Structures are given as structure tokens and as C-alpha cells.
Amino acid sequence: MKEKVINLNVIFLLLIYICNSSINSIYAQTAMNNVSARHCTNLNGKWEIIIDPTGAGDWREVWQERKPEKKTDFIEYSFEGGPLLNVPGDFNSQKTELKYFEGTIWYKKTFNYDLNKSKRLFLHFGAVNYLAAVYLNGNLLGKHEGGFTPFQFEITNKLKEGENSIVVRVNNQRLKDGIPCLGYDWFNYGGITRDVNLIETTDSYISDYFIQLKKHSLKEVLGWVRLDGDNLSQNINIKIPELKVDYKTRTNIEGLAEIKFSMDLKLWSPETPKLYSVIIQSENDTVEDTIGFRSIETSGTKILLNGKPLFLRGINIHEENPLKAARACSESDALLLLKWAKELGCNVVRLAHYPHNENMVRLAEKMGIMVWDEIPVYQQIEFSAPGVTGKMDLMMREMVSRDKNRCGVIIWSLSNETNPSESRDKALINLTDKCRRLDSTRLITSVINDEDYKNNILNVWDTLYRHFDIISLNEYLGWYVPWQGLPGDVKWNLCCNDKPVIISEFGGEALYGSNYGPKDEAASWSEEYQEQIYKDQVKLLEKVPNLGGIFPWLLVDYRSSGRMHPVYQNGWNRKGLLSEHGDKKKAWYILKAYYDSIKNTH
Numbered sequence: 001m002k003e004k005v006i007n008l009n010v011i012f013l014l015l016i017y018i019c020n021s022s023i024n025s026i027y028a029q030t031a032m033n034n035v036s037a038r039h040c041t042n043l044n045g046k047w048e049i050i051i052d053p054t055g056a057g058d059w060r061e062v063w064q065e066r067k068p069e070k071k072t073d074f075i076e077y078s079f080e081g082g083p084l085l086n087v088p089g090d091f092n093s094q095k096t097e098l099k100y101f102e103g104t105i106w107y108k109k110t111f112n113y114d115l116n117k118s119k120r121l122f123l124h125f126g127a128v129n130y131l132a133a134v135y136l137n138g139n140l141l142g143k144h145e146g147g148f149t150p151f152q153f154e155i156t157n158k159l160k161e162g163e164n165s166i167v168v169r170v171n172n173q174r175l176k177d178g179i180p181c182l183g184y185d186w187f188n189y190g191g192i193t194r195d196v197n198l199i200e201t202t203d204s205y206i207s208d209y210f211i212q213l214k215k216h217s218l219k220e221v222l223g224w225v226r227l228d229g230d231n232l233s234q235n236i237n238i239k240i241p242e243l244k245v246d247y248k249t250r251t252n253i254e255g256l257a258e259i260k261f262s263m264d265l266k267l268w269s270p271e272t273p274k275l276y277s278v279i280i281q282s283e284n285d286t287v288e289d290t291i292g293f294r295s296i297e298t299s300g301t302k303i304l305l306n307g308k309p310l311f312l313r314g315i316n317i318h319e320e321n322p323l324k325a326a327r328a329c330s331e332s333d334a335l336l337l338l339k340w341a342k343e344l345g346c347n348v349v350r351l352a353h354y355p356h357n358e359n360m361v362r363l364a365e366k367m368g369i370m371v372w373d374e375i376p377v378y379q380q381i382e383f384s385a386p387g388v389t390g391k392m393d394l395m396m397r398e399m400v401s402r403d404k405n406r407c408g409v410i411i412w413s414l415s416n417e418t419n420p421s422e423s424r425d426k427a428l429i430n431l432t433d434k435c436r437r438l439d440s441t442r443l444i445t446s447v448i449n450d451e452d453y454k455n456n457i458l459n460v461w462d463t464l465y466r467h468f469d470i471i472s473l474n475e476y477l478g479w480y481v482p483w484q485g486l487p488g489d490v491k492w493n494l495c496c497n498d499k500p501v502i503i504s505e506f507g508g509e510a511l512y513g514s515n516y517g518p519k520d521e522a523a524s525w526s527e528e529y530q531e532q533i534y535k536d537q538v539k540l541l542e543k544v545p546n547l548g549g550i551f552p553w554l555l556v557d558y559r560s561s562g563r564m565h566p567v568y569q570n571g572w573n574r575k576g577l578l579s580e581h582g583d584k585k586k587a588w589y590i591l592k593a594y595y596d597s598i599k600n601t602h
């Protein structure tokens with residue numbers, strides 16, 4: 001049996017590699033996990049840039065960094081003497097002239113590195129939004145598409161003695177076949193938005209591992225370790241000193257070893273977010289991680305955490321520091337957002353609508369906040385356009401690969417509010433199956449909002465839900481959709497009434513302190529109007545069958561260029577419970593009181 005599991009794993013991993021390489025032969029590698037525990041040299045800081053609104057840098061071949069050689073030579077570009085940008089960080093918030101920029105910026109950084117002959121070196125990017133083409137010393141290393149997941153290139157044999165130069169072409173133009181595609185309700189922050197690192201490894205190193213509790217078990221770990229390199233058959237040791245675990249196994253010729261052991265432990269939960277130091281050792285490499293153990297599953301219409309019923313007191317969050325009007329990138333940005341969520345009484349956050357920075361996921365886990373992780377398969381995505389499903393697969397794999405050891409992550413969400421069609425159903429069913437094969441321990445969902453609402457009856461008809469673990473639906477009753485009766489009288493028709501239901505969005509807009517018009521008119525953007533929506537929604541919630549949790553839209557006002565009302569919005573989506581300065585709106589108190597009231601009963 002053990003052999004069989006390993007073989008299936010190996011076949012699946014090989015398939016992943018084949019798929020990866022067939023997408024593009026110069027495509028980036030899926031990144032190694034747990035970067036901060038590796039031997040890193042950080043390349044963050046000031047990078048030189050060239051702003052390229054017309055794409056001239058492509059035909060001038062900016063990455064060649066030519067210099068005049070003869071007296072008659074001149075070159076019409078240079079990084080030297082040009083502007084600088086901070087990495088990590090989006091470019092839009094760093095220079096006024098780039099505020100709405102959607103195009104190409106060339107980034108450059110130099111470094112020196114002495115690499116011992118027995119070692120390997122990787123260039124790792126936490127995320128670049130959206131397209132990245134990476135050059136080292138004038139040669140293309142490869143490309144990456146997708147703004148929210150990490151990728152890497154091996155540069156062991158490409159290093160020069162002395163100074164090396166990295167040039168990255170970053171482009172954040174919207175693409176019809178991109179993910180997300182052309183229209184989306186958040187700010188398109190472009191740039192090298194997360195950390196850049198050089199990672200030194202041993203010749204055969206621990207490239208990946210999966211260490212979590214087996215599905216339905218509260219004490220049995222089931223996972224794997226994978227090595228990369230020439231010497232793939234090695235002894236492996238997994239140690240959890242606090243629990244006196246010292247598990248030994250050996251990788252097979254493909255570099256893969258199954259991990260399977262039992263232990264008595266303190267389970268992770270929001271109330272006791274216990275994390276253990278876990279040491280993964282091969283014969284010549286060691287990686288240390290901080291891992292928690294919990295089980296998450298559904299049983300009929302209930303969600304169970306560690307075997308006990310759980311109600312998700314959630315909130316939606318975008319990856320933005322509103323105080324800076326910039327993409328959140330530091331741990332202090334993450335802390336700002338998560339502290340607010342905690343104060344509101346949340347035990348879970350939906351990191352909408354794309355994988356947020358790893359520091360956010362790790363911090364949430366430490367603070368006892370569960371995480372809903374999502375990929376940006378959003379609204380008008382063109383499922384039938386060539387290449388789109390391949391990109392979805394890749395983004396899902398990159399998200400799972402990065403966060404699969406984070407016990408705080410309880411849900412993989414694979415899409416939000418897509419339009420019903422045959423090609424959508426096929427693509428999402430496929431993606432769900434693949435995700436489940438990669439990780440069977442978490443709940444998988446896709447958010448749908450195509451329910452009908454007539455005569456105060458909410459008809460949740462989309463049978464695509466059958467393929468997911470939970471029914472996640474967005475409803476904007478009281479805002480986009482007027483009530484058709486009393487909120488407490490809404491009748492529910494559920495197509496799949498054997499699963500937990502999550503309201504993954506509801507809400508309405510209010511400008512903090514707005515007193516420009518009648519309070520009972522939506523167009524006044526008043527706090528009272530939003531407050532009333534929350535009061536009504538609380539009444540609605542009491543009647544939702546199989547309700548397993550809610551994620552109101554959303555914690556804090558966020559930038560969105562499509563929100564164009566000059567008085568009330570001015571480029572901000574005002575559905576926050578907090579203003580962009582952190583002021584609490586009236587609706588905050590309604591939700592907080594609701595969460596306080598159900599804390600001990602749900």
C-alpha cells in the first residue's frame with residue numbers, strides 16, 4: 001500500500017512538472033517553500049528603474065544594458081541616473097506620475113556572490129504583478145505570469161565572477177486572457193510587490209514537504225518530503241523536539257519519501273494557536289518550520305474543526321494598507337489588518353481575491369485566525385480562451401505549494417462570481433479535482449452569486465456546488481438587490497441542502513461621517529444606511545439553512561478605480577466597516593455585537 005501511495009504521488013508530481021514545462025519552456029520554476037528558513041541573501045531595497053509606457057524597451061533590448069563604446073556611440077536608455085523604486089512595493093503608490101500606470105517598468109539590481117562549488121543558487125520572487133520577464137547578465141532566465149504567487153529560477157551556472165545584474169521587465173497591463181481578466185474591483189498595483197531573495201542550497205536540497213494531519217485524524221501525520229538534485233536517495237529525519245518525535249524514512253530514486261507517524265499533541269485552534277518547531281533533515285540539508293496541527297472537515301451540514309462544530313466569524317480583506325493607499329507588503333501592514341479583524345471578533349479572514357503575502361498567512365496563524373486562501377479566477381474570466389485553464393491550474397498549484405503547511409489555512413477557494421456556462425463548469429470541476437488531489441485535507445470551494453431572488457425567496461440553484469465541500473454564496477440584499485419583503489421572512493431554496501452554507505459576501509457602501517442627504521437613501525452613502533443593511537442581514541442570517549459562517553464585504557475601504565462618484569467614493573470602494581483612515585463606521589458595531597453574541601453559542 002505504501003509503495004502504491006508513493007508511486008501515485010510520484011506520477012502526479014511528474015505530471016505537474018511536465019505540465020509546467022509544456023506551458024513555456026522558459027517558464028519559471030514553482031518556488032521552494034518556507035523561504036525565510038533558507039540560506040537567503042535579500043535583494044530588497046532600492047532598484048533602478050526605467051519607465052516604459054510605449055514598450056520601446058523591448059526593441060531597444062534594455063536588458064542588454066549597452067554602454068557607448070566609441071566616441072560616436074550613444075544609447076537611448078540607461079538605468080544609471082534614473083529613478084529608483086523600493087522593492088518590495090507597488091510602483092503606483094511610490095511616484096505620483098505612476099499613480100494609475102498600467103504598463104511596463106524595467107527594474108534593475110546588481111549583486112556580487114561567491115558560490116561554493118558544491119552549492120546551488122536560486123533567484124526567488126515572492127510575487128510580481130502581473131507579467132515578469134527576468135534577465136541575468138543580459139540573458140533571459142525565464143518568465144512568470146500571475147501577480148500573487150512566488151516563483152524562482154536556478155542561477156547556479158549562470159553567475160559571473162564580480163558584479164551580476166538582474167533586469168526584470170514588469171508589466172501590469174490587464175489581459176483579456178489574464179487571471180484576473182480585464183475588469184476587477186480592486187486596485188491594479190503593479191511592480192515587484194514582494195521580497196526578492198537569492199537562496200543558496202546544498203547540491204541535493206529539500207525542495208518541498210507536506211506535513212499536516214491526515215484527513216479525519218487528530219494525531220496521525222501523513223505527508224511527504226521531496227529532494228531536488230543528483231543524489232536523490234537519502235535518509236530523512238523529521239523531528240518535533242517538543243513532542244519527542246524523531247521519525248526516520250528514506251527518499252526513493254525520484255527523491256520522494258512518504259511521512260507517516262502518530263503523536264499526542266496539542267491541536268491548533270483559534271483559542272489555542274499552538275505551533276511546533278518541526279525540523280526536516282536530509283543527509284545534507286536542514287529546513288526548520290513552525291507548523292500547527294488541526295483537522296478541518298465537514299460532516300453533513302456542519303463544519304468541524306478538530307472534530308467540533310465551528311462557526312466561521314469571518315471578514316473579507318484586500319491586500320492593501322489603506323493608511324498608505326498602497327499594496328500591503330510588510331509584516332506591520334499585515335498586523336494592522338489582522339488586529340482590526342481580531343478586534344471585530346473574527347476567527348477567520350477571507351483573503352480576497354488572490355493569494356496574499358505569505359507574511360499575512362503566517363501572522364494570521366500565529367494570532368489564531370483561520371484563513372480562506374483564494375486564486376484570482378474572478379467574474380468575467382474567459383474560461384474558453386486558449387491558455388486560461390492552464391493558468392488557473394498553475395495559480396492553484398502555486399498557492400497550494402506555498403501555503404499547504406499552514407494549518408491556519410482551512411479553505412482553498414478556486415474562483416469568485418464567475419458567469420455560468422458549460423466551459424466554466426468543466427473548468428472549475430477539473431480544477432477542484434486537481435486541487436483535491438494535491439491536498440485532500442482542506443475544504444475546497446468556489447464562490448457563486450447567480451442565485452435568483454423573487455417574492456422574497458432566494459433560490460440557490462447552481463448545481464456546480466455539488467462539487468465543492470461548502471456552498472459559498474455572495475448576496476447583496478439591501479444594496480445591489482432591494483429587499484422584497486422582511487429580511488427575517490426570506491425563504492431559502494437550496495439546490496444542495498446537504499452541505500454547510502457560507503455567506504461569503506454581503507454589505508453596502510457608506511462614506512464615514514457622510515451626512516449629505518437623507519439617511520434612508522442609498523445615494524446618500526450614509527453610515528446609517530449601511531448600518532441598517534447589517535441589522536437586516538443579521539435578521540436574515542437567523543433563517544439561513546445550514547449556515548456555517550459569514551464573511552461580510554469588508555473590513556476596510558479600499559481603492560478601486562471603477563468607483564467613480566467624486567463626492568462619496570473618489571476611487572474607493574466604501575463597503576468597509578472602517579474608513580481608509582481606520583475610523584469605525586456604525587455598521588462595525590452591529591457586526592461586532594453579533595459576533596460577540598454568538599461567540600459562545602456557535
Ligand code: GCB
Nearest residue numbers: 185416417474505553573575
Ligand atoms: C462582489 C465582488 C467583490 C466586489 C463587491 C462589491 O460581489 O465579489 O469583489 O468588490 O462585490 O463591492 O461590489
